[in-house]
Amino acid sequence: MSERKRIYLCLAHMSDAGLEQKYIQEAFDTNWVVPLGPNINGFEKDLEDFVNNREPSTTNLEPLAKRVVALSSGTAAVHLALIACGVQPGDEVCVQSFTFCASANPIAYLGATPVFIDSEQDTWNMDPDLLEEAIKDRIAKTGKKPKAIIPVSLYGMPYRIDRIMEIADKYGISVIEDSAEGLGTRYNGQSLGTFGKYGVLSFNGNKMITTSGGGALVCPDADAWKKIMWLATQARESYPYYQHETIGYNYRMSNICAGIGRGQMTVVNDHINHHKHVQKMYEELLADVKGITVHSQPILNSNHSVGNPEVASNFKSHPSVGEPEGSSNFKSHPLGGDLEGASGAFDSNYWLCTITLDPDLKIKGQENAYKTVVTGAVGGAAGVIHVADSATTDCQPNDNVEALRVFMDAAAVEARPVWKPMHKQPVYKDAPAYVNGVSESIFKVGMCLPAGPYVSDEDVKYIVETIKSAIVG
Secondary structure, eight states: OTTSOOBOSOOOOOSOHHHHHHHHHHHHHTTOOBSBSHHHHHHHHHHHHHHTTOSSOSOOOOOOOOEEEEESOHHHHHHHHHHHTTOOTTOEEEEESSSOGGGTHHHHHTTOEEEEEOBOTTTSSBOHHHHHHHHHHHHHHHSSOOSEEEOBOGGGOOOOHHHHHHHHHHHTOEEEEEOTTOTTOEETTEETTSSSSEEEEEOOTTSSSOSSSOEEEEESSHHHHHHHHHHHBTTBOSSSSOOBSSOOOBOBOOHHHHHHHHHHTTSHHHHHHHHHHHHHHHHHHTTTOTTEEEOOOOOOOTTSOOSOHHHHTTOOOOOOTTOOTTOOSOOOOOOOSOOTTHHHHEEOOOSSEEEEEOTTOOBTTGGGTTOSOOOSOOTTOTTOOOOOSOSOOSSOOOHHHHHHHHHHHHTTBOOEEOOOOGGGSGGGTTSOEEOOSHHHHHHHHEEEEOOSTTOOHHHHHHHHHHHHHHBOO
């Protein structure tokens, strides 16, 4: 067992390394080792072609005219999008609670307040009905509407962007799509990140493609592109000397990193297809494993509802806003909007494949869960140096989820819990939150499984057999 290669959750890099090295070598040979140059220009053009439906596609959509700015990270993209939308100290921004902290932290950078919106059970993404409820309540309480809305493509799953845009347009609020995990994901054939005013992409080492680190912002037009480009390059004015009249940022992507991105773009569709293939294998191989449910994109069923009935059975009716936290066993209220044709609307890239564990499922070693304080990095979290005071918190995955993570780790398989909802993070304990219990319930039972380009069919079979061997009884 110890000699087996370790199977990582998602390592993006698998492409024509020779092509990437060619672009990188050209950057050195021509001395373009700064945050501008031919590789950045080429990478941005490739991204524009991709998100604007200019590449071979099965859709009949007309190409869009979005512009893309390559940046140092997806977090930088969120930050610049918020600035471009006019977010200032004292403003509020509605953001999905079920997400990584990078979706919310830039709001705090600006002295604004995140207003966390819980999820619908089917996509695990922002609940449109709860979003509108929150907007109405914030207007009633503060006298002004939120400045922006940030839905998140959790693990690559499309959010209900049709309903979210309908609500945003109704109240005149800008939408910033956090599709950092959703490169290649489409809704009704259109790329995520192109519906709202701005769209965020990420090329971190574990994303669908990588530039080793980096991100991009999808802009609505040339004027917005110019503003973002200006802000990302320290907001320098057009004088023969350095003149600055606005605070800018050093957020431009390196020409070296962009060279990697150009090589990665040649295999982006292969990566997406591979992730979908791995998802299908998990669905098939775990279908008969009692107590394990693979989360899949919504499909229309005979009752004209979407989602996973096994997970749905763990929830109760949607409470009113302000119901005390700790209410257990929620069931998300029905999705808003017309669900006809839902199966065709959702086209997830399945960046990560996720499962849920029945609370009654018993896992080997479960009795030892959360007995030891973690002292190092977990799940690839490089840079984790702050040792926790306790092995437990007031909101954590069930013991069987932690036991399965530990069991998989010992078998050389990286797995990890799903994101902890932002409204349960201590740093945001005072932020407004509109919750229905969905994200907290999923956090208790959810787990991410490896899905990257290096995960072979044999690896998937091994992972499934490892899960089966971990189950008691």
